[in-house]
Amino acid sequence: MSVVNEWAFIGVFMALAWVLPAAPLAISWIFRPRRPNAIKMQTYECGVETVGDTWVQFKVQYYIYGLVFLVFDVELIFLFPWAMAYNQLDFFAFAAGLLFIFLLTDALIYAWKKNALEWA
Amino acid sequence: MEQQCINVIETMALCLTSSGVDPGLAQFISIFIGVILVAIFPLVLVIILIWLERKIAARVQDRIGPNRVGPFGLFQNIADAVKLIIKEDITPAGADRLIYNLAPIIATLSTTLMWAVIPFSPVHIGVDLSIGVLYFTAIGSIGTLAIMMAGWSSNNKYALLGAFRVVAQLVSYEIPMVLALLVPVMIAGTLSMQGIVVAQLGMWFIVPAFLSAVIFYISNLAETGRAPFDLIEAESELVAGYNIEYSGMKFGLFMANEFMHAFTANLLFAVIFLGGWSGPGATQLPVLGFVYLFIKTLIVYIPSLILRATVPRVRIDQMMSFNWKFLVPVAIVNVIMVAFLIQVTKAVGLAPAPGETDFLAHLPQSVILLLGNLVVIAGILTYLRGIGRKARLESTVVAKAHDVPQVAAH
Amino acid sequence: MLELNAQTIAFFVFALFSLAGAVGVVSSKNLIHGALYLIVSLFGGAGFFVLLSAPFMAVVQVLVYIGAIAILIIFAVMLTRSMTNMTELFNRQWWMSGIVGILLFVLLTIGVILPVWGENGINPSQPVSDNVATTEDLGVALVDGNQYVLPFQVASLLLTAAMIGAIVLARDTDTE
Numbered sequence: 001m002s003v004v005n006e007w008a009f010i011g012v013f014m015a016l017a018w019v020l021p022a023a024p025l026a027i028s029w030i031f032r033p034r035r036p037n038a039i040k041m042q043t044y045e046c047g048v049e050t051v052g053d054t055w056v057q058f059k060v061q062y063y064i065y066g067l068v069f070l071v072f073d074v075e076l077i078f079l080f081p082w083a084m085a086y087n088q089l090d091f092f093a094f095a096a097g098l099l100f101i102f103l104l105t106d107a108l109i110y111a112w113k114k115n116a117l118e119w120a
Numbered sequence: 121m122e123q124q125c126i127n128v129i130e131t132m133a134l135c136l137t138s139s140g141v142d143p144g145l146a147q148f149i150s151i152f153i154g155v156i157l158v159a160i161f162p163l164v165l166v167i168i169l170i171w172l173e174r175k176i177a178a179r180v181q182d183r184i185g186p187n188r189v190g191p192f193g194l195f196q197n198i199a200d201a202v203k204l205i206i207k208e209d210i211t212p213a214g215a216d217r218l219i220y221n222l223a224p225i226i227a228t229l230s231t232t233l234m235w236a237v238i239p240f241s242p243v244h245i246g247v248d249l250s251i252g253v254l255y256f257t258a259i260g261s262i263g264t265l266a267i268m269m270a271g272w273s274s275n276n277k278y279a280l281l282g283a284f285r286v287v288a289q290l291v292s293y294e295i296p297m298v299l300a301l302l303v304p305v306m307i308a309g310t311l312s313m314q315g316i317v318v319a320q321l322g323m324w325f326i327v328p329a330f331l332s333a334v335i336f337y338i339s340n341l342a343e344t345g346r347a348p349f350d351l352i353e354a355e356s357e358l359v360a361g362y363n364i365e366y367s368g369m370k371f372g373l374f375m376a377n378e379f380m381h382a383f384t385a386n387l388l389f390a391v392i393f394l395g396g397w398s399g400p401g402a403t404q405l406p407v408l409g410f411v412y413l414f415i416k417t418l419i420v421y422i423p424s425l426i427l428r429a430t431v432p433r434v435r436i437d438q439m440m441s442f443n444w445k446f447l448v449p450v451a452i453v454n455v456i457m458v459a460f461l462i463q464v465t466k467a468v469g470l471a472p473a474p475g476e477t478d479f480l481a482h483l484p485q486s487v488i489l490l491l492g493n494l495v496v497i498a499g500i501l502t503y504l505r506g507i508g509r510k511a512r513l514e515s516t517v518v519a520k521a522h523d524v525p526q527v528a529a530h
Numbered sequence: 531m532l533e534l535n536a537q538t539i540a541f542f543v544f545a546l547f548s549l550a551g552a553v554g555v556v557s558s559k560n561l562i563h564g565a566l567y568l569i570v571s572l573f574g575g576a577g578f579f580v581l582l583s584a585p586f587m588a589v590v591q592v593l594v595y596i597g598a599i600a601i602l603i604i605f606a607v608m609l610t611r612s613m614t615n616m617t618e619l620f621n622r623q624w625w626m627s628g629i630v631g632i633l634l635f636v637l638l639t640i641g642v643i644l645p646v647w648g649e650n651g652i653n654p655s656q657p658v659s660d661n662v663a664t665t666e667d668l669g670v671a672l673v674d675g676n677q678y679v680l681p682f683q684v685a686s687l688l689l690t691a692a693m694i695g696a697i698v699l700a701r702d703t704d705t706e
């Protein structure tokens with residue numbers, strides 16, 4: 001049960017540590033002036049009236065970066081136990097890891113060549 | 121009962137139990153006090169950090185910096201904090217109130233949570249998780265989420281655009297950072313932070329894992345939004361990005377979080393690559409461990425401050441190309457090279473036994489790995505030089521073609 | 531029957547996160563709020579992994595699910611325009627789906643959960659033992675010729691296929 005006991009610290013941390021940033025916010029809420037008026041509450045657009053919807057033409061490129069990141073993230077998840085046990089393993093483990101990394105580098109090269117990583 | 125301090129938590133509970141307190145409650149009290157200490161420390165530290173940053177940026181720019189409030193301007197940040205607290209908080213119309221207020225708290229929480237696994241000395245650590253390295257990577261990705269929330273809940277086009285760009289940047293640079301972290305894990309054979317520091321008692325990892333240290337440092341600069349990757353706060357472009365609609369103490373929290381995050385990232389660099397608390401006399405006198413750790417962190421933190429005041433900002437497309445077309449392939453090559461060399465040194469018999477703290481025992485493997493790193497760096501630089509030369513040749517050819525008509529006109 | 535110690539309390543807290551988050555996902559009128567409720571639910575799942583002495587899986591859950599997949603879901607929600615305020619939560623066949631849901635729950639309990647973990651089952655409830663494998667054992671198992679090296683490589687093939695497929699789908703077809 002020692003593993004769970006270790007994480008008890010993190011659990012208590014998450015339950016309590018948000019109080020510390022919230023404290024200045026609470027103090028501010030007590031002390032600050034409250035004078036809302038319509039002009040102050042308008043959205044900021046370089047000092048002029050807002051033009052059009054608050055919806056932005058979303059570039060698909062953001063999504064592609066997120067996808068490539070996701071695939072590499074999952075790859076890294078597999079590589080971490082491999083790296084952790086690496087010192088006790090032999091060349092076969094190196095070959096297995098090499099093949100794994102190589103297959104994913106393949107995917108990266110494909111993305112590169114198909115210009116999926118351009119910011120255009 | 122006299123037992124040696126293993127960990128702030130374990131001893132306090134034991135001592136409380138031995139003096140008659142119920143064991144479960146004693147455990148809880150010691151955890152509680154540990155949490156309070158570990159959570160308050162970065163928040164108190166950030167006051168000095170902001171002062172340090174302003175002074176150093178000022179000196180680089182040949183001016184003095186804050187020097188009125190208190191001796192050497194040390195109380196400037198307290199004055200700033202008081203100002204931010206009493207500022208009116210203008211929530212924009214149509215903003216999603218709950219998420220708008222929650223975002224700065226989650227951002228600060230994610231940075232503070234990282235301090236729970238940092239080993240300050242052989243006996244002082246919040247909790248030595250068996251997967252410490254992955255833990256702080258995961259917590260860092262929660263910070264990305266907080267920025268997304270901030271940008272979206274402000275109900276402002278520019279905030280949303282800024283938030284998208286920031287998330288794309290943070291998410292992209294996480295890959296070379298984690299790839300670079302694979303190398304110390306391979307050499308140390310453990311994911312726990314205390315284990316990594318103990319494995320460096322023979323040789324700091326910056327020697328065998330030099331390229332990983334460089335990649336980790338650069339990715340940290342990008343992950344924390346420091347120059348030259350500070351598009352996050354590109355004032356001239358997006359008017360403070362996802363921060364636009366934040367005023368008063370919420371904005372103060374975001375700013376404090378940025379400084380704290382930069383310091384935490386450099387602290388992690390010092391722990392993983394520069395040996396953490398290790399130094400002469402640290403095992404006997406734990407307080408020295410604290411001192412060594414902070415000196416090492418400052419050694420890497422101050423250059424990042426100077427870099428901030430010196431280097432121009434890169435464009436977003438340059439930043440993305442740099443990451444996906446340079447850093448990630450280099451990091452992958454680095455992992456493969458180190459994996460290969462570790463196997464070779466083990467087969468030849470030059471690898472030190474696990475648990476060795478003798479400098480000379482670690483020397484052969486470290487030197488071989490360092491040579492491998494330098495070979496890879498030399499290869500990369502040669503390749504870049506070839507590309508640069510080709511580009512320059514092309515541009516001079518084009519220039520010569522333009523010169524000819526002018527000569528003829530004379 | 532149930533002793534009230536810290537682990538039980540933690541279990542109930544995480545169960546609350548998971549279930550409340552799941553209910554929030556399906557019943558929130560604002561898609562972005564739904565995505566955030568999903569994050570709460572996934573966080574509860576990470577908590578369960580910790581309680582089962584599998585901290586590596588907990589961290590993987592946070593790192594991949596919350597740090598990557600949830601962000602992608604939020605991006606995808608923002609790709610679709612004005613989905614932030616839906617007016618109707620239920621369509622006209624809500625009674626049918628309610629019946630199917632309850633039937634499924636009963637089926638799962640009687641057919642799967644009770645025979646395996648019930649009192650007369652194959653694997654009656656036992657506390658999680660202390661002899662759990664570490665992440666290092668996972669690492670050794672992933673490259674051991676007799677264990678999981680083949681699934682390891684197949685996983686990387688799967689990831690490659692996923693990335694190539696996603697790029698083919700997402701890229702602009704007129705810039706070819």
